[in-house]
Amino acid sequence: xxxxxxxxxxxxxxxxxxxxxxxxxxxxxxxxxxxxxxxxxxxxxxxxxxxxxxxxxxxxxxxxxxxxxxxxxxxxxxxxxxxxxxxxxxxxxxxxxxxxxxxxxxxxx
Amino acid sequence: xxxxxxxxxxxxxxxxxxxxxxxxxxxxxxxxxxxxxxxxxxxxxxxxxxxxxxxxxxxxxxxxxxxxxxxxxxxxxxxxxxxxxxxxxxxxxxxxxxxxxxxxxxxxxxxxxxxx
Numbered sequence: 001x002x003x004x005x006x007x008x009x010x011x012x013x014x015x016x017x018x019x020x021x022x023x024x025x026x027x028x029x030x031x032x033x034x035x036x037x038x039x040x041x042x043x044x045x046x047x048x049x050x051x052x053x054x055x056x057x058x059x060x061x062x063x064x065x066x067x068x069x070x071x072x073x074x075x076x077x078x079x080x081x082x083x084x085x086x087x088x089x090x091x092x093x094x095x096x097x098x099x100x101x102x103x104x105x106x107x108x109x
Numbered sequence: 110x111x112x113x114x115x116x117x118x119x120x121x122x123x124x125x126x127x128x129x130x131x132x133x134x135x136x137x138x139x140x141x142x143x144x145x146x147x148x149x150x151x152x153x154x155x156x157x158x159x160x161x162x163x164x165x166x167x168x169x170x171x172x173x174x175x176x177x178x179x180x181x182x183x184x185x186x187x188x189x190x191x192x193x194x195x196x197x198x199x200x201x202x203x204x205x206x207x208x209x210x211x212x213x214x215x216x217x218x219x220x221x222x223x224x225x
Contacts, residue, residue, distance in 0.1 A: 004151060008149075031211060033211070033213070035214075040219075041218065041219070042199060042216035042217060042218050042219055043152075043199075043214075043216050044215075044216070045206070045213045045214070045215070047209075048206065048209040048211040048213070050209075050211070055209075057208075087151070087152070089151075089152075096154070096167075096168075097152075097154070097214075098151070099151030099152040099153075100151050101149055101150055101151050102151070
């Protein structure tokens with residue numbers, strides 16, 4: 001079966017750096033997405049990786065290793081507004097999105 | 110440009126009742142989809158459409174119907190609600206991200222449905 005694993009919850013301190021990991025086992029791979037979802041709101045797109053390596057976008061970076069079936073989202077200079085769930089999703093060989101259950105990130109002052 | 114608009118935001122139904130969740134987008138996106146989100150689980154695709162007049166089933170289609178008569182509208186119908194359909198429902202349309210070239214989903218605000 002297809003599977004996406006992420007930690008359920010993480011806690012970090014304002015101003016610090018946090019890394020949210022995502023491992024996947026899917027039938028084929030056509031890209032990996034990270035979305036942010038604040039409580040009670042819709043998911044919003046953060047990043048996309050299809051080749052190995054690091055994609056940087058401001059305070060957020062996303063890394064992909066296709067051979068290891070592994071990605072991480074790195075958030076720097078954490079702000080209270082970064083408290084949210086972070087969803088990892090993989091596009092499989094049929095171009096269907098397989099979603100992880102999400103990682104709830106709690107930021108403490 | 111309103112984006113993806115979903116109504117209602119909240120709804121309580123009794124088992125066996127029917128209802129329609131409305132979804133409209135004004136971005137001329139061809140691809141639209143419906144997801145449900147349940148605690149501890151990833152988003153699950155219910156139905157999707159790649160253009161007006163074309164719909165297809167996703168991962169969990171049972172108990173739901175859709176239609177796509179126009180590019181803008183993609184309603185989701187619950188024919189006979191069951192407690193297992195208690196969930197948060199998201200409608201989404203797809204656009205191509207200018208930076209990555211990826212087809213990215215933009216979601217409506219969600220509809221929280223409770224079936225008693």
